[in-house]
Amino acid sequence: MRCNFCEWRCKMPASVCHMYEERDGRIEEIYPNQWTTYYITNSEGIPLFHGWPNHQFLQLGAFNCNASCAYCINARVAIEPESKTFLFHLAPERVVRIAQKASCSGIHFSVNEVTVNLPSALAVAREAKKQGLIVGCSSNGYFTKAAADMMLEYFDFFNISLKSLSDDYYRKHAGLKSAAPVMRNIEYLASRTHLEVTTTVVQTVNDHEIPIIAEFLAAVDPQMPWHIFRLLPEYKMEDRQPPDIEEISGRVKQCRDILPNTYFSNYIGTQLINTLCPSCAAVLVERICAQSCGVTLSGYNMKGSICPNCGAEGSGCHRSCRSFLWLHHSWGKYSPSCCSQRVFALTVVQL
Secondary structure, X not given: OEOOOEOOOOEOOOOOOOOEEEXXXXXXXXXXXXXXXXXXXXXXXXXXXXXXXXXXXXXXEOOOOOOOOOOOOOHHHHOXXXXXXXXXXXXXXXXXXXXXHOOOOEEEEOOOOHHHHHHHHHHHHHHHHHOOOEEEEEEOOOEOHHHHHHHHOOOOEEEEEOOOOOHHHHHHHHOOOOOHHHHHHHHHHHOOOEEEEEEEEOOOOOHHHHHHHHHHHHHHXXXXXXXXXXXXXXXXXXXXXXXXXXXXXXXXXHHOOOOXXXXXXXXXXXXXXXXXXXXXXXXXXXXXXXXXOOEEEEEEOOEOOEOOOOOOEOOOOOOOOOOOEEEOOOOOEEEEOOOOOOOOOOOOEEO
Protein backbone atom coordinates (compact mmCIF):
# COMPACT_ATOMS: atom_id res chain seq x y z
CA MET A 1 0.00 0.00 0.00
CA ARG A 2 1.30 3.45 -0.91
CA CYS A 3 0.92 6.71 0.98
CA ASN A 4 -0.64 9.46 -1.12
CA PHE A 5 0.08 12.52 1.00
CA CYS A 6 3.36 13.60 -0.60
CA GLU A 7 5.14 12.98 -3.88
CA TRP A 8 7.40 10.30 -2.45
CA ARG A 9 4.30 8.07 -2.51
CA CYS A 10 6.06 5.67 -0.16
CA LYS A 11 5.22 1.99 -0.31
CA MET A 12 4.55 0.82 3.22
CA PRO A 13 6.13 -0.17 5.52
CA ALA A 14 8.96 2.04 4.21
CA SER A 15 8.36 5.75 4.85
CA VAL A 16 10.70 8.66 4.11
CA CYS A 17 9.21 10.77 6.89
CA HIS A 18 8.78 7.88 9.39
CA MET A 19 5.37 9.28 10.33
CA TYR A 20 2.91 6.86 8.71
CA GLU A 21 2.16 3.15 8.72
CA GLU A 22 -0.32 0.79 7.14
CA ARG A 23 -2.99 -0.32 9.57
CA ASP A 24 -6.10 -2.35 8.67
CA GLY A 25 -5.77 -1.42 5.02
CA ARG A 26 -5.37 2.31 5.71
CA ILE A 27 -2.50 4.78 5.94
CA GLU A 28 -2.48 5.96 9.55
CA GLU A 29 -0.37 8.38 11.58
CA ILE A 30 2.06 6.84 14.02
CA TYR A 31 2.01 9.93 16.28
CA PRO A 32 -1.46 11.52 16.03
CA ASN A 33 -2.01 14.87 17.78
CA GLN A 34 1.61 15.08 18.88
CA TRP A 35 3.36 18.44 18.51
CA THR A 36 6.77 19.85 19.41
CA THR A 37 6.13 23.59 19.26
CA TYR A 38 3.40 26.16 19.74
CA TYR A 39 3.86 29.89 20.15
CA ILE A 40 2.43 33.22 19.03
CA THR A 41 3.62 34.97 15.87
CA ASN A 42 2.31 37.79 13.71
CA SER A 43 1.27 37.41 10.09
CA GLU A 44 4.28 39.36 8.79
CA GLY A 45 6.63 36.93 10.53
CA ILE A 46 5.14 33.90 8.72
CA PRO A 47 5.75 35.70 6.22
CA LEU A 48 2.29 36.72 5.08
CA PHE A 49 2.46 40.26 3.67
CA HIS A 50 -0.70 40.44 1.58
CA GLY A 51 -3.30 39.06 3.94
CA TRP A 52 -4.45 39.65 7.54
CA PRO A 53 -1.89 42.38 8.38
CA ASN A 54 -0.57 42.41 11.94
CA HIS A 55 -2.87 39.58 13.00
CA GLN A 56 -1.66 37.10 15.61
CA PHE A 57 -1.44 33.40 14.82
CA LEU A 58 -0.78 30.38 16.97
CA GLN A 59 2.17 28.76 15.20
CA LEU A 60 2.03 24.99 15.56
CA GLY A 61 4.69 22.48 14.59
CA ALA A 62 5.39 18.76 14.88
CA PHE A 63 8.55 16.87 13.89
CA ASN A 64 10.16 15.02 10.98
CA CYS A 65 9.96 15.97 7.33
CA ASN A 66 9.80 14.52 3.83
CA ALA A 67 12.80 16.66 2.82
CA SER A 68 16.30 17.15 4.20
CA CYS A 69 17.28 20.71 3.36
CA ALA A 70 20.97 21.34 3.89
CA TYR A 71 20.27 24.76 5.45
CA CYS A 72 17.23 23.80 7.56
CA ILE A 73 16.97 26.20 10.50
CA ASN A 74 14.61 23.76 12.26
CA ALA A 75 16.72 20.64 11.66
CA ARG A 76 16.69 19.69 15.32
CA VAL A 77 12.95 19.02 15.20
CA ALA A 78 12.28 18.63 11.48
CA ILE A 79 15.07 16.18 10.68
CA GLU A 80 16.38 14.75 13.97
CA PRO A 81 14.88 11.41 15.10
CA GLU A 82 11.66 11.66 17.08
CA SER A 83 13.35 9.95 20.06
CA LYS A 84 15.32 13.16 20.64
CA THR A 85 12.29 15.43 20.51
CA PHE A 86 10.01 16.50 23.36
CA LEU A 87 6.35 16.07 22.42
CA PHE A 88 3.10 17.68 23.51
CA HIS A 89 -0.08 15.67 23.09
CA LEU A 90 -2.73 18.24 22.16
CA ALA A 91 -6.20 17.32 20.97
CA PRO A 92 -7.63 19.61 18.24
CA GLU A 93 -10.07 21.21 20.68
CA ARG A 94 -7.22 22.03 23.06
CA VAL A 95 -5.17 23.66 20.30
CA VAL A 96 -8.11 25.85 19.33
CA ARG A 97 -8.75 26.85 22.95
CA ILE A 98 -5.10 27.86 23.31
CA ALA A 99 -5.38 30.03 20.18
CA GLN A 100 -8.59 31.64 21.41
CA LYS A 101 -7.22 32.28 24.89
CA ALA A 102 -4.26 34.07 23.33
CA SER A 103 -6.64 36.18 21.18
CA CYS A 104 -5.18 34.75 17.98
CA SER A 105 -6.97 35.26 14.69
CA GLY A 106 -5.90 31.88 13.45
CA ILE A 107 -3.55 28.90 13.41
CA HIS A 108 -0.47 28.50 11.23
CA PHE A 109 1.27 25.14 10.71
CA SER A 110 5.02 25.54 10.42
CA VAL A 111 8.40 24.39 11.87
CA ASN A 112 8.19 21.05 10.03
CA GLU A 113 6.39 19.93 6.85
CA VAL A 114 2.65 19.84 7.45
CA THR A 115 1.99 16.85 5.20
CA VAL A 116 3.98 14.47 7.43
CA ASN A 117 1.26 14.80 10.07
CA LEU A 118 -1.57 15.84 7.78
CA PRO A 119 -4.50 14.03 9.46
CA SER A 120 -3.71 15.75 12.77
CA ALA A 121 -3.33 19.12 11.04
CA LEU A 122 -6.65 18.69 9.25
CA ALA A 123 -8.34 17.73 12.52
CA VAL A 124 -7.10 20.98 14.09
CA ALA A 125 -8.12 22.93 10.98
CA ARG A 126 -11.65 21.53 11.04
CA GLU A 127 -12.08 22.50 14.68
CA ALA A 128 -10.56 25.92 14.06
CA LYS A 129 -12.95 26.66 11.20
CA LYS A 130 -15.90 25.75 13.42
CA GLN A 131 -14.74 28.51 15.75
CA GLY A 132 -14.24 31.05 12.97
CA LEU A 133 -10.44 31.02 12.98
CA ILE A 134 -8.15 31.49 10.00
CA VAL A 135 -5.98 28.49 9.07
CA GLY A 136 -2.87 28.30 6.93
CA CYS A 137 0.52 26.67 6.56
CA SER A 138 4.08 27.06 5.41
CA SER A 139 5.07 24.06 3.30
CA ASN A 140 7.81 22.82 1.01
CA GLY A 141 5.08 22.17 -1.54
CA TYR A 142 6.15 18.59 -2.24
CA PHE A 143 2.66 17.17 -1.80
CA THR A 144 0.19 15.42 -4.07
CA LYS A 145 -2.85 17.02 -5.67
CA ALA A 146 -4.99 14.86 -3.40
CA ALA A 147 -3.29 16.37 -0.34
CA ALA A 148 -3.66 19.86 -1.82
CA ASP A 149 -7.40 19.34 -2.15
CA MET A 150 -7.65 18.09 1.44
CA MET A 151 -5.91 21.23 2.70
CA LEU A 152 -7.85 23.58 0.43
CA GLU A 153 -11.06 22.46 2.10
CA TYR A 154 -9.96 24.07 5.39
CA PHE A 155 -6.86 26.23 4.80
CA ASP A 156 -7.22 29.93 3.97
CA PHE A 157 -3.63 30.55 2.91
CA PHE A 158 -0.35 28.86 1.99
CA ASN A 159 3.24 30.01 1.95
CA ILE A 160 5.11 27.62 -0.33
CA SER A 161 8.89 27.30 -0.27
CA LEU A 162 10.15 27.26 -3.85
CA LYS A 163 13.82 26.47 -3.35
CA SER A 164 14.84 26.47 -7.00
CA LEU A 165 13.55 25.60 -10.46
CA SER A 166 16.33 23.04 -10.81
CA ASP A 167 15.84 19.34 -10.16
CA ASP A 168 19.56 19.10 -9.53
CA TYR A 169 19.31 21.67 -6.71
CA TYR A 170 16.39 19.80 -5.15
CA ARG A 171 18.31 16.51 -5.21
CA LYS A 172 21.58 17.94 -3.87
CA HIS A 173 20.37 20.48 -1.33
CA ALA A 174 16.79 19.57 -0.38
CA GLY A 175 16.77 15.78 -0.52
CA LEU A 176 13.81 15.78 -2.92
CA LYS A 177 13.64 14.35 -6.42
CA SER A 178 12.32 17.28 -8.42
CA ALA A 179 11.05 20.87 -8.45
CA ALA A 180 8.17 19.88 -10.71
CA PRO A 181 5.60 18.95 -8.01
CA VAL A 182 6.28 22.21 -6.15
CA MET A 183 5.85 24.26 -9.33
CA ARG A 184 2.66 22.34 -10.16
CA ASN A 185 1.23 23.02 -6.71
CA ILE A 186 2.03 26.73 -6.92
CA GLU A 187 0.12 26.89 -10.19
CA TYR A 188 -2.75 24.86 -8.73
CA LEU A 189 -3.09 26.83 -5.47
CA ALA A 190 -2.67 30.31 -6.96
CA SER A 191 -6.16 30.41 -8.46
CA ARG A 192 -7.84 28.70 -5.51
CA THR A 193 -6.58 30.36 -2.32
CA HIS A 194 -4.30 33.05 -0.96
CA LEU A 195 -0.74 32.07 -1.85
CA GLU A 196 2.64 33.58 -1.08
CA VAL A 197 5.99 32.05 -2.02
CA THR A 198 9.36 32.03 -0.23
CA THR A 199 12.83 31.27 -1.64
CA THR A 200 15.99 31.02 0.47
CA VAL A 201 18.97 32.38 -1.45
CA VAL A 202 22.24 30.44 -1.22
CA GLN A 203 24.88 32.54 -2.93
CA THR A 204 26.74 30.84 -5.82
CA VAL A 205 24.21 28.00 -5.64
CA ASN A 206 20.77 29.38 -6.57
CA ASP A 207 21.14 33.18 -6.58
CA HIS A 208 21.51 33.15 -10.37
CA GLU A 209 17.95 31.82 -10.53
CA ILE A 210 16.33 34.90 -9.01
CA PRO A 211 15.23 36.40 -12.38
CA ILE A 212 13.87 33.13 -13.80
CA ILE A 213 11.97 32.31 -10.62
CA ALA A 214 10.43 35.79 -10.81
CA GLU A 215 9.40 35.10 -14.41
CA PHE A 216 7.83 31.77 -13.45
CA LEU A 217 5.83 33.30 -10.60
CA ALA A 218 4.77 36.30 -12.69
CA ALA A 219 3.40 33.92 -15.31
CA VAL A 220 1.33 32.23 -12.60
CA ASP A 221 0.13 35.51 -11.05
CA PRO A 222 1.74 38.89 -11.81
CA GLN A 223 0.78 40.12 -8.31
CA MET A 224 2.20 37.11 -6.47
CA PRO A 225 3.97 38.05 -3.20
CA TRP A 226 7.46 36.53 -3.31
CA HIS A 227 9.73 36.53 -0.24
CA ILE A 228 13.44 36.11 -0.90
CA PHE A 229 15.18 35.03 2.30
CA ARG A 230 18.85 35.63 2.99
CA LEU A 231 20.42 32.34 4.03
CA LEU A 232 21.11 31.92 7.72
CA PRO A 233 24.03 29.45 7.75
CA GLU A 234 22.63 26.48 9.62
CA TYR A 235 22.83 22.69 9.72
CA LYS A 236 24.97 21.34 6.85
CA MET A 237 25.60 24.88 5.53
CA GLU A 238 26.75 26.40 8.80
CA ASP A 239 30.22 27.06 7.35
CA ARG A 240 28.86 29.14 4.45
CA GLN A 241 28.85 32.92 4.42
CA PRO A 242 25.44 34.63 4.27
CA PRO A 243 24.67 36.09 0.84
CA ASP A 244 26.01 39.57 0.07
CA ILE A 245 23.18 41.99 0.87
CA GLU A 246 24.11 44.63 -1.69
CA GLU A 247 24.44 42.16 -4.55
CA ILE A 248 21.18 40.33 -3.83
CA SER A 249 19.35 43.62 -3.21
CA GLY A 250 20.31 44.77 -6.69
CA ARG A 251 18.83 41.64 -8.21
CA VAL A 252 15.66 41.97 -6.14
CA LYS A 253 15.14 45.56 -7.29
CA GLN A 254 15.48 44.42 -10.91
CA CYS A 255 12.97 41.63 -10.26
CA ARG A 256 10.37 44.13 -9.16
CA ASP A 257 10.04 45.11 -12.84
CA ILE A 258 8.94 41.51 -13.46
CA LEU A 259 7.14 40.75 -10.21
CA PRO A 260 6.27 43.95 -8.27
CA ASN A 261 5.59 42.26 -4.94
CA THR A 262 9.10 40.85 -4.52
CA TYR A 263 10.63 41.22 -1.04
CA PHE A 264 14.08 40.57 0.44
CA SER A 265 14.38 39.90 4.16
CA ASN A 266 15.80 37.73 6.92
CA TYR A 267 18.32 40.39 7.93
CA ILE A 268 18.06 43.44 10.18
CA GLY A 269 17.34 46.77 8.56
CA THR A 270 16.19 45.61 5.13
CA GLN A 271 14.31 48.25 3.16
CA LEU A 272 13.02 45.75 0.62
CA ILE A 273 10.01 44.62 2.65
CA ASN A 274 7.71 47.54 1.87
CA THR A 275 4.86 47.18 -0.60
CA LEU A 276 5.18 49.71 -3.42
CA CYS A 277 2.60 51.00 -5.86
CA PRO A 278 3.41 49.29 -9.17
CA SER A 279 2.26 52.41 -11.02
CA CYS A 280 4.33 55.11 -9.28
CA ALA A 281 6.53 53.23 -6.73
CA ALA A 282 5.10 55.13 -3.76
CA VAL A 283 5.34 53.23 -0.46
CA LEU A 284 1.91 51.81 0.29
CA VAL A 285 2.62 49.49 3.23
CA GLU A 286 5.65 49.96 5.48
CA ARG A 287 7.32 47.19 7.47
CA ILE A 288 10.43 46.92 9.60
CA CYS A 289 12.77 43.99 10.27
CA ALA A 290 14.43 44.24 13.68
CA GLN A 291 15.61 40.62 13.76
CA SER A 292 15.95 37.60 11.49
CA CYS A 293 12.53 36.22 10.56
CA GLY A 294 11.05 39.14 12.50
CA VAL A 295 9.16 41.49 10.19
CA THR A 296 6.46 43.71 11.70
CA LEU A 297 3.97 46.16 10.22
CA SER A 298 4.84 49.83 10.83
CA GLY A 299 2.79 51.97 8.46
CA TYR A 300 -0.14 52.01 6.07
CA ASN A 301 -0.32 54.82 3.52
CA MET A 302 -3.22 53.84 1.29
CA LYS A 303 -6.62 55.50 1.27
CA GLY A 304 -8.73 52.35 1.46
CA SER A 305 -7.32 50.50 -1.54
CA ILE A 306 -6.16 53.63 -3.41
CA CYS A 307 -2.58 54.81 -3.82
CA PRO A 308 -2.47 58.32 -2.28
CA ASN A 309 0.18 59.46 -4.76
CA CYS A 310 -1.16 58.43 -8.18
CA GLY A 311 -4.72 57.27 -7.41
CA ALA A 312 -4.22 53.77 -8.76
CA GLU A 313 -6.87 51.48 -7.33
CA GLY A 314 -6.13 48.15 -5.70
CA SER A 315 -2.38 48.63 -6.03
CA GLY A 316 -1.54 46.75 -2.86
CA CYS A 317 -4.27 44.13 -2.96
CA HIS A 318 -3.36 40.64 -4.00
CA ARG A 319 -6.14 39.68 -6.36
CA SER A 320 -6.17 35.99 -5.42
CA CYS A 321 -6.81 36.76 -1.75
CA ARG A 322 -10.41 35.92 -0.95
CA SER A 323 -10.51 37.75 2.36
CA PHE A 324 -7.84 40.43 2.38
CA LEU A 325 -8.04 42.79 5.35
CA TRP A 326 -6.47 46.21 4.87
CA LEU A 327 -5.48 48.18 7.90
CA HIS A 328 -7.36 51.39 8.69
CA HIS A 329 -5.57 54.46 10.01
CA SER A 330 -7.21 53.97 13.40
CA TRP A 331 -4.71 51.10 13.94
CA GLY A 332 -7.11 49.38 16.30
CA LYS A 333 -9.47 47.91 13.77
CA TYR A 334 -9.45 45.91 10.55
CA SER A 335 -12.15 45.71 7.94
CA PRO A 336 -12.44 44.09 4.52
CA SER A 337 -12.03 46.63 1.76
CA CYS A 338 -11.60 44.82 -1.50
CA CYS A 339 -12.47 41.14 -1.27
CA SER A 340 -15.19 38.86 0.05
CA GLN A 341 -15.83 38.35 3.75
CA ARG A 342 -15.47 34.56 3.63
CA VAL A 343 -13.29 34.28 6.71
CA PHE A 344 -14.88 36.72 9.14
CA ALA A 345 -18.55 37.03 9.95
CA LEU A 346 -17.84 40.41 11.53
CA THR A 347 -16.84 43.38 9.36
CA VAL A 348 -14.67 44.76 12.14
CA VAL A 349 -12.21 42.80 14.25
CA GLN A 350 -11.05 44.46 17.46
CA LEU A 351 -7.41 43.81 18.35
